[in-house]
Amino acid sequence: MPSQTVAVARRDEIPEGKVKVVDVNGVRIALCNYGGRIYAIDDVCTHDRGPLGQGELIGHEIECPRHGARFDVESGRATRLPAVRPVRTYPVHERDGAIEVEVQT
DSSP states (O other), X not given: OOEEXXXXXXXXXXXXXXXXXXXXXTEEEEEEEETTEEEEEESSOTTTOOOGGGSEEETTEEEOTTTOOEEETTTOOEEETTOOSOOOEEOEEEETXXXXXXXXX
């Protein structure tokens, strides 16, 4: 399946330990700054479709604000119940301070 790289934010818009939600071709993606690196995951909890971007980034995990499920922002793996399925992750590229996300077209 073909993909495209889309510029979605500037690095200075996402401070360390924070999350910014962007819309990429109708898909809501949470950009997470962990350890000075930006990770991109679906903004949807696999447990109940809650908005992950409204949750707290705790180390390398994001916690869903609804029921406390957690996901590893690097791999998408569910790390705490009630979620058991992973969230989708997206490749991230940085060019001259711009954050770009690679998505399927």
